[in-house]
Amino acid sequence: MTAQAILDQLLAAKPQRTDQAPGDCRGIYGLVDHFGDLRYIGSTSAADETFHKRIHHRHRNGSETTSHYFSRMYNTGRMWRLRNDPATRADGDIAKSLRNAFIAEYCRAVWVPLPDDAAIAALEAAVIDLAPREAVAWNRRGMDAYDEPAALVDLVIDRLGFGTAERAALERQKARFLTGVTRPFVTEAQPKAGLPPFPEGPFRFVALDVETANNDRGSICQIGVACVRPDASIETWVTHVDPRTDHWTCSHIHGITQKTVTGAPTFAEVLPVLRPALDGLTVYQHSGFDRSAVRAACAAIGCDEPDWTWQDSVGVARRAWPELKGNGGHGLASLKAHLGLSFRHHDAGEDARAAAEIVLHAEGARIAPARRAVMDDDFDVIEEEDTGPPPR
Numbered sequence: 001m002t003a004q005a006i007l008d009q010l011l012a013a014k015p016q017r018t019d020q021a022p023g024d025c026r027g028i029y030g031l032v033d034h035f036g037d038l039r040y041i042g043s044t045s046a047a048d049e050t051f052h053k054r055i056h057h058r059h060r061n062g063s064e065t066t067s068h069y070f071s072r073m074y075n076t077g078r079m080w081r082l083r084n085d086p087a088t089r090a091d092g093d094i095a096k097s098l099r100n101a102f103i104a105e106y107c108r109a110v111w112v113p114l115p116d117d118a119a120i121a122a123l124e125a126a127v128i129d130l131a132p133r134e135a136v137a138w139n140r141r142g143m144d145a146y147d148e149p150a151a152l153v154d155l156v157i158d159r160l161g162f163g164t165a166e167r168a169a170l171e172r173q174k175a176r177f178l179t180g181v182t183r184p185f186v187t188e189a190q191p192k193a194g195l196p197p198f199p200e201g202p203f204r205f206v207a208l209d210v211e212t213a214n215n216d217r218g219s220i221c222q223i224g225v226a227c228v229r230p231d232a233s234i235e236t237w238v239t240h241v242d243p244r245t246d247h248w249t250c251s252h253i254h255g256i257t258q259k260t261v262t263g264a265p266t267f268a269e270v271l272p273v274l275r276p277a278l279d280g281l282t283v284y285q286h287s288g289f290d291r292s293a294v295r296a297a298c299a300a301i302g303c304d305e306p307d308w309t310w311q312d313s314v315g316v317a318r319r320a321w322p323e324l325k326g327n328g329g330h331g332l333a334s335l336k337a338h339l340g341l342s343f344r345h346h347d348a349g350e351d352a353r354a355a356a357e358i359v360l361h362a363e364g365a366r367i368a369p370a371r372r373a374v375m376d377d378d379f380d381v382i383e384e385e386d387t388g389p390p391p392r
Contacts, residue, residue: 001112001114001118001123003123003126003127003129003130004130006027006028006112006114006123006127007127007130007131009112010028010029010030010038010041010110010111010112010127010135011038011135013030013110013111013112014110015032015036015038015108015109015110016108016109016110017104017108017109018055018056018059018060018070018103018104018107018108018109019052019056019104021050021051021052021054021055021056021109021111022050022051022052022111022113023050023051023052023053024050025050025051025113025114026043026044026045026049026050026051026054026113026114026116026120027043027044027051027111027112027113027114027118027120028041028042028043028111028112028114028120028123028124028127029041029042029043029044029051029054029055029109029110029111029112030042030109030110030111030135031055031059031069031070031107031109031138032107032108032109032110033073033107033146034102034106034107034146034149034152036108037134037135038110038134038135039069039073039134039135039136039137039138039143040069040136040137040138040139041124041127041128041131041135041136041139042054042069042124042139043120043121043123043124044120045120045121045124047116051109051111051113055109055111056104059071060100060103060104060107061100063083064081064083069138070103070107071099071103072138072145073138073143073145073146074099074102074103074107074145074146075099075145076145076146076147076148076177077147077148077150077153077173077174077177078095078098078148078153078157078170078171078173078174079095079096079098079099079102079148079153079173080095080173080174080176080177081093081095081096081173082176082302084300085300085301085302086244088172088173088176090169091169091170091172091173092173094162094166094169094170094173095169095170095173097160098153098156098157098160098162098170101156101159101160102149102152102153102156105152105156105159106149106152148174157170195239195265195269195270195273196237196239198225198237198273198274198277199227199235199237201227201229202229202230203227203228203229203281204228204229204230205228205281205282205283205284205311205356205359206225206226206227206228206278206281206282206283206284206352206356207225207226207228207283207284207285207286207313207352207353207355207356207359208223208224208225208226208278208283208284208285208290208294208352209223209224209285209286209290209348209349209351209352209355210222210223210224210289210290210293210294210348211250211253211254211256211346211347211348212243212250212293213243213245213247213248213249213250213251213256213258214245214247214248214249214250215249215250216245216247216296217289217292217293217295217296217297218243218267218293218296218297218299218300219243219245219247219297220241220243220267220293220294220297221240221241221242221243221254221256221260221261222238222239222240222241222254222256222347222348222349223238223239223241223270223274223348224236224237224238224347224348224349224350224351224352224353225237225238225274225277225278225349225352226349226352226353226355226356228356228359228360232360234353234356234357236349236352236353237349238347238348238349238352239264239265239270240256240260240261240264241261241264241265241266241267241270242261242262242263242264242265242266243261243266243267244266245258246258253346254346254347255346267297267300267301268301268303271297271298271301271303271306274306275306278306278308279306279307279308280309281308281309282309282310282311283308283309283310283311284310284311284312284313284316284355284356284359285310285311285312285313285355286312286313286314286351286354286355286358287312287314288312291310294306313355313356313358313359316358316359316362317358317362319362320361320362321362336354
């Protein structure tokens with residue numbers, strides 16, 4: 001079947017409820033909004049997905065990400081929630097249940113089954129290229145989430161039999177949504193008592209490094225900042241951070257565990273120290289991970305990412321030592337050997353200092369002796385008998 005034939009079938013098909021999507025076949029499908037307009041074209045290219053699994057479960061019932069389009073486009077008003085926000089999880093779960101019911105009731109889908117051996121992913125791309133612009137508006141990020149269709153939402157609330165408590169939770173969600181999605185719930189906490197004071201400048205630049213508890217980049221469990229003075233001396237500030245998680249899949253890399261961070265400040269308590277201290281400075285990271293981790297941690301507490309000027313010391317190293325390309329690369333371990341650096345990898349303070357020294361070496365600066373690292377010790381460190389293999 002050609003891409004044009006598939007597109008013609010999608011445009012001509014009668015939209016059906018998401019729960020009617022077949023669970024025994026796959027192919028190309030379209031999502032239809034509550035106005036009856038086709039807005040997204042996708043496919044079940046994965047061998048283990050069916051139309052029902054992809055449309056009724058993932059798009060309708062999934063998280064509010066760019067890959068779960070019904071959930072994303074109707075994350076609005078009383079149906080809005082901030083995923084994984086612990087402060088409002090109960091209200092958010094009620095809002096999500098309302099959204100799931102609304103989508104099942106008022107949104108629709110169309111689909112064209114294809115043989116399992118068809119080149120489904122290639123056909124999907126070709127169909128999207130041929131489709132009218134309005135039919136793939138969600139694909140191309142061409143629309144924001146809808147305004148809440150209040151009258152229809154009221155009908156769903158009545159059908160669900162929500163009582164006073166549930167309705168109050170939904171009104172709180174609506175108020176949070178209207179105050180601004182980027183700052184919905186949590187303002188930055190006051191700095192935790194006992195956090196070490198940030199070193200006093202002036203500084204030419206700083207380097208920042210984080211370690212995380214798991215693959216969630218927002219699960220920051222340690223932050224280190226290396227502050228470079230005009231004389232090229234470096235003073236390091238470092239603290240553990242309690243990411244409030246039970247998942248510690250990265251402990252074997254850095255040696256930090258849930259017990260290590262007992263009593264440590266949360267990210268919300270550390271950020272008020274870092275935000276003003278780094279404002280106006282160039283902040284180096286070694287690769288793009290650290291900025292993305294700060295961004296994710298800010299999103300998790302519902303506040304804006306700091307407006308810092310980020311630079312990448314990997315790019316600096318590539319320009320300074322192009323001979324390392326294909327010969328060890330420009331990671332910290334390779335540069336440690338090439339430049340004769342001395343640091344303990346996967347410790348945020350040590351890695352931050354290494355990134356700062358890389359920039360100084362690239363500048364040809366004579367590096368002054370490092371100053372003592374300032375470490376937050378106002379929490380209980382509980383030693384474990386066995387923390388796993390040493391960091392790599």
